[in-house]
Amino acid sequence: MKRLFSWLTRAWVLALFGALALALIVWFDGPLIAFNGNAPLESVSSRITLIAIIFMLWAGFFVGKWLIGRIASLKLMQSVAAQPAAADPASASASPAPSAGDTRSAAEVSALNQRFQEALAILRQARGGRRFGGQYLYQTPWYMFVGAPGAGKTTALVHSGLKFPLADKLGKEAIRGIGGTRNCDWWFTDEAVLLDTAGRYTTQDSDSEADKAAWTGFLQLLKKYRRRRPINGVIVAVSVADLLRQSEADRKTQAQAIRERIKELHERLGIRFPIYVLVTKCDLMAGFVEFFDDLGREERASVWGMTFPVADAANIDQLLATFPAEFDALEARLQARVLERLQQERDVRRRALIYGFPQQLASLRDLLGSFLGDVFQSSRYEENALLRGVYFTSGTQEGSPIDRVMGALAASFGIDRQVLVANTASGRSYFITRLLRDVLFQESGLAGADLRVERRRAWLQRGAWVLAAGLIVLMSAGLVTSYVRNRSYVREVASQVDAIDAQARNLVPNAGVLSVLPLLDAARDIPGGYADRNGGAPFLMTLGLYQGDKLGSAAQTLYQRLLRQTLLPRVVGRLKEQLRRGEANNPQYLYETLRVYLMLGDPNHFDAESVGAWADYDWDRNLAGHVTDDQRKDLSAHMTALLDHLQDDGPVTLDADLVASTRQALARIPLQQRVYASLLRNLQHTSLPEVSLASAAGRDAAIVFVRKSGEPMTRGVPGLFTRDGYRQFLARRDLAVADVVKDNWILGKDEAVTDPAAVEQLNAQVLELYYDDYIRRWDAFLSDVGIVPFHDLDQAARVVNVLAQPTSPLKKFLSVAAKETTLGDVKQTTLIDTAKGKLDSVKKKLENALASSDDAAPAPAATLQNPVDLHFDSLHQLASTGAGGASPLDSQLASLNEVFVYLDAANTAKRQGSPAPASDALMKLKQGAEGKPAPLAAMLAGVADAGSSLTLGSERGRLSSLWVANVASFCHQAIDGRYPLVRSASNAVTQDDFGRVFAPGGLIDDFFQHNLMPYVDMSKTRWSWRPFGNVSLGIPEDVLTQFQRAAQIRDAFFSGGGKMASARFELKPVTMDAAVTQFTLDIDGQTLTYGHGPTRSTAFQWPNGKVSSSVRVDYAPPGAGGSSGYSTDGPWAWFRMIDKGVLEPTAQRDRYNLTLDLDGRKVTLELRASSVVNPFNLDALNKFTCPAKL
Structure with missing residues (x-):
């Protein structure tokens, strides 16, 4: 029964059951599965084909998996068999003559190779057996022994207690191993393949190059044919004799060699594998045989050592730190057993050895701990080893034990060492069998690049079986779910249709467009209806019983009927209302409205985009503030749905009288204005960039310029009114004439212009309108640009300095303005060039046409000259360069530079408290501004006035401070409230104070002469402040009157020029x-x-x-x-x-x-x-x- 259960739980058997179940589902339930009304498994042939595919996939997967393992095993056998040292004839002919030693070993190598070939033949013949199949070498775990020569690796294997099946075929010597080369022994057991590598592979001290090459080749062989797990673990063997007898340097050398081999295994094989340290030849510790002599066979097969947790393997240093404690625990176990063993043993010598054995073991702790540290200590340059444990073993009890404790005492006290009696072979092995079977072989799955990947792979395999089993449940549940959901869907549609019917009955006929919005939203959102027309149905509803196609089609028909019955009358009503109002101040809007209205009744001229654009604009203009963003989007969506199928039910009936009256009103619009308006609509949203201060003046524009209107620097003249725009205007003018004439059906008359002279006249009239608009746009832009206001002298000096530079933003701006207003040299682009591009969308054209009032354009000029060039001629002359590359504008920049020097000096004087230096730079700048074209004249005059205002304002502050500090205080103390200035005062001004205040050269006279006189006009009876441009010093006139009175007092009382009044x-x-x-x-x-x-x-x-x-x-x-x-x-x-x-x-x-x-x-x-x-x-x-x- 157990064997039957084991057979039934194999992967290929479970997969076969899953394939059978799936085949049954396909055969019986396949016809019930439908997709969009199609049942692909309805025919018998289709079901048989699908079932055949299922079984082919099952067979292909497991047969392929078996073949992969078999091929890998065969290749591995062949590669191993090809490893003997005998060279091929070609290489032998090119190699030096073999030495005597090589000749003697050739016979041995040949014999070993012959035995290995026999072993492989036996393995091939045994493929049908349970233990050795075609994939034996591929699937069986492989473990590698690593250790120095004489470490006891082979002895441990010989006495391991494992079963070596090939011994029955090859004799007892097979137990020694089947050597594929003289460098390695292969041990085939029931549980694993053990690789007993030569000790010189580890130390590589005989012939390093040859040993290294053989070792590397062997590792590559393993990696090539056992990709997933080249090896399942490494057993590091170190003998007690080496630990006790070797010097510290020799031990470190051996440890380093083992470390290098482990490193090479990591690098070559590319996986992380567990490492087991076997301390062999423990019988050479004095007292080992005597201490464990009472153990039976099962007890001797147990494990003696320490196993470290897998979770701690990542931190190898922390794990090594636990070794002393684990070792002490082993020693404690021995100590606990000493008393029992002493009581059992009668021989005094043996009792002494038993008593001292724990101490002998303790003497290994530091040596073994140091050895483990040298081998496994972490390094940032190497992969940390996965150390699983340290174990103590004894394969055979031969040789003389080493009494390290007594040796140390003898050396300390100078006495002779006692030589212990040599062990005699007992045929026993200690602590090996279960170590290999129960520890190493049971952890064969630990090896791998990533344990999480291996676990994920196992879970994926389990998931595949669960998926196969669950597929049956899912498909059965799918039919039930489809039925339940479709039944619910039918009920929901019926409920919504009833609600829509109730809303339609309660709808007010003449209510606004917003009143029909809830009704249309509900009709559109019927499940499976218009809103879901482009979306797929829910998957769970389509499993054979989907009803969405039938109900969805009916829902879309209902929605379209409601759109035509509710939304269309309201849109037509708005059109008629706008036509009746006339929009006398905007005939272009009236024209577009009539055009859209006529489209609804004329299928030949119907344009859904034009109708939708008009409706969107009308709603934006009239529903603003009364509609939410979501409602506005819904209205547009409903309008689009209406227009998509509007012509299916025929054209709309139009009001002929309304059309006639509107046409009569529109007939008064001149043809050239209609052509020009059409051109503007077509060119309004071209990709032509605006000419702005930011683009024309460069990065310093914001430092020196300001828009008086508050517009941003990035806004300016539209690209339509630039040279590029002019070029496109000329190129599209003929097309615009043709389009407007083509739309004569709107006005119901024929205005075909066929005469060349008439066409030329119409083009000229349209161009005149464009020129007038061009001049108006540029005049408005240039007049709106000014210099930034000056706040203080420092800022003013910095701004003027930027303006005066050779790379002046002012020069750049005026140069661009001059260039963009020069149209005489613009070449017209051919119509073929411009016809390559597609016109902008109708909605954008309509928005531009309706966004502003279409004022009457100026009457066309009598001549066809270019008025733009004439109008801006003075600007062109200002920016034009002469023979030397200089332009008249450069002289103005030089004047600005002089102003900068003056303002900078005035700013320095202000900081130092000194008067501003005398300069006529500001006056010269203002005089130079006279007669200059806009906007330069206003800019220069503004700089002059602002500079004067700042310098004078700064001077006023300085003068006021001087007056308060030097004159005002004493003046108030000396004369305020005193006679003769106050006639009724009893106190009088002293003669000295009066003279100090009013005398020639006195306080007031001296202050006036040195500080105020340059700013005062004394040529008239009443003094006044001398103006500097449009600014003055800013001191009030009544203050100046007091200075004039002081001068009159001086002249009256001090006519003799003295300091005393007389x-x-x-x-x-x-x-x-x-x-x-x-x-x-x-x-x-x-x-x-x-x-x-x-x-x-x-x-x-x-x-x-x-x-x-x-x-x-x-x-x-x-x-x-x-x-x-x-x-x-x-x-x-x-x-x-x-x-x-x-x-x-x-x-x-x-x-x-x-x-x-x-x-x-x-x-x-x-x-x-x-x-x-x-x-x-x-x-x-x-x-x-x-x-x-x-």
């Missing part, structure tokens, strides 16, 4: 009341006396040089109040006396009448000043105030 004058009595008999006036000791006698003038000087000043009036007889006089004191005593009287000017500016009150009586004196410019009755003195700032 005045010379004469007084002469004119009249005096008769009641007064005597009048006396004393001014600082200067007196005038009058008693009604002859009058005479008396000269006076103010001040008279006295320290204190006073003025006194005396008269007789005393008045009614008893007073006979009064006086004034102080430096301004005379002016205070004048203020007590009444001073009246006369016709002569140097003469005044001064009337004094004498206690009710009057005396009048004539005051004659020394100059018409005098301090008496000085209005400037009364109105002067010291400015707080400028």
Whole structure:
């Protein structure tokens, strides 16, 4: 039963069952499977063919797999058999004569080869057996022994307890191995093939080149014929004798040799394989035989050593670090057994050996640990080894044991070493059999490039069987699912159709287009209907019972009927409404609307794109703000669906009266305007680039230019109004004439232009319209370009510096403008050249035509000259270059450079607190701007005015700071609220302060002379600020008035040029009341006396040089109040006396009448000043105030 179950679970048997099940499904359920109404398995022949294909695939897969394994095994046998050292005749003839040693070994090699050939023959004959089939060498695990000569590899195999089947055929010596060459022994067992390599392969110390070549060739052979797993593991053999007797250098050399061989295996074979370290000849440790002498056969076959976890193999260094602990655990196990063994043993010598054996083993720990580190320690330049474990074995007990412990004691105390009795062969083996069978051979699947890949491959194989079994379930479930889903689909369609019917009955006939949107959306979205017309049906619904074709066709018919009954009347209604309104201010829109309306009733001229474009534009214009983006998209989609099948049911009935009235209104549009409008529509969305500041002036455009309208730098003159646009305009003009004439059916008349003279006249009229538009566009663009506003002197200097460079953006811009406005040398492209391109879509043309009002174009010019070149002639001359390559524009750039130098110097002076240097650069620039073409004149004048404004504005700030710091403070302290500036004030300005403020060279005069005079026009009675272009210094006029008053005070009080105020004058009595008999006036000791006698003038000087000043009036007889006089004191005593009287000017500016009150009586004196410019009755003195700032 077990054998039967094993046979039934083989892969090819399970696959056969799956193929049979699939064949049954194909035979019985195949006719039920349909795709889009077709049943490909309905006929018997098609089902038989498919079943045959299934079994052919099954047979092909497993037979192919068997053949691959068999061929690989045969090739491997042949390659191994070809390895003997006997050379072919060709190579032998070319090789040197063999040595005596080679001749002697040739017989041995020949014999070994003969035995190996016999073994291969036996394997071939045994292919029918269970153990040795045609794929034996390919499928059986292979393990390789690696170790130094004499390490005990062969001994371990001989006494391993494995079964060697070929021993029955080849005799007992076959147990020693079948050698394909003198370099390797092949051990064929039931469980695996073991490769016992020669020790010199590991050390390569006899003939390194030959050993290395043989080793490399052998590895290539394995890789070639066992690609997936050349080997399943490596057994590294190291003998106890080598560990105990070799020097440290020899041990490291041996470890390095083993490491190199492992590295070569990794590199040559390209896989990662497990490595098992066998410590052989453990019987050479003193006490080993005695310690384990009580073990039975099964116990001796067990495993003694340590196995490391596979998960820790990636970190080899961490794994090696666990070795001491694992070794100590082994030693602890031995220690736990010592007491039991001592009790069992009676012989004293043997008991001593048993007692000391754990210590003998412990002496190996450091040696073995160091050896393992040398072999397996990680390196960034090598692949980490997959160390699986370290195991201790003994194949046969021969030779003298090594007592390392007693040897060390004897060396320490200087005593003779005791020689132990040599072991006698017992025919026993220790700890080998189960190690190979239960550990190594059971892990044959560990080898591989990537364990995850191997596991994935196994899961894929399992998945294939699951898939085959599940296919039956899936196909059966498919039919059930198709039925359930199609039934649900039919019910859903029926439900939606009922809902649509209810919506259609409740639809308001005259409602807007948005009212029909839900109804149309529902009809379009019926499952399988119009919305799904280009999509595939759900897969689960098409498994034999799909009903979507029938219901979908009916749903599309319903949708089209609803479109024609609901959407089309509303679109036609909008067309008629727009035609009735007339759109008198936009006849071109009216023309397009009539064109679309007529298309609906004329199948010969119907154009779905034109109708759809008009509807889209009308909805965009009239539904904006009342419709969402999704609703707007749905309307366009419904309109497209309507137009796709509109002509299927015949044309729309038109309103003949409406058509006639509209045609009559449109007949007033001149033919040339219609041609020009058509040309603009066709050329509006060409790929011609705009001429913008960014493209014309270069990367520095944003630094120096600004659009006055706020438009971005990247917007400018449309490409239609450039030289390239002009060229295309000329090329398409004839075609446009033909198109407009062709559309005469819209107006219902024949305007065919066939006469060459008439065609030429029409072309000229259209061209005149284009020229006028061309000039208007460029004038608007050029006038909209200006220089960026100046914010400060530093920025202004940088901008002007960029403008003045040889690569000036201004020069680039004007040069491009001049070039693009020169049309006289443009050659017309032929019609054939332009006909190669396709016209833009109708919707884009319509959008452009309807987006703006079509104002009446200018009347055509009487002549056919090029008005564009004439209009911009001055710009062309400015940018034209002479014989030396210079242009008139270069002189303007030189002027700009002078302005830059000036502005930079003014900016430096501002930072240093100095006045701006004198320069006429700004004035010259403004004068040079006069007469220049636009936009250069405005730009240069703007730079001049802005530069002047900045320099003057900067100067005002500097002057104001100087005034506040040097003049204003003292001025306010000295004169504010003091006499004589404030007549009613009791405190008076001192003579020194008055002179310091107002005298020639005083504070105010000095400030004015050194700072303000260049900016003041003093040629008129009232001073004014001298203008600099359109800007001034910016100081208020009332401040300048105060400086003029200060100058008047200076001239009146300081006519002599001194620093002290003074005045010379004469007084002469004119009249005096008769009641007064005597009048006396004393001014600082200067007196005038009058008693009604002859009058005479008396000269006076103010001040008279006295320290204190006073003025006194005396008269007789005393008045009614008893007073006979009064006086004034102080430096301004005379002016205070004048203020007590009444001073009246006369016709002569140097003469005044001064009337004094004498206690009710009057005396009048004539005051004659020394100059018409005098301090008496000085209005400037009364109105002067010291400015707080400028």
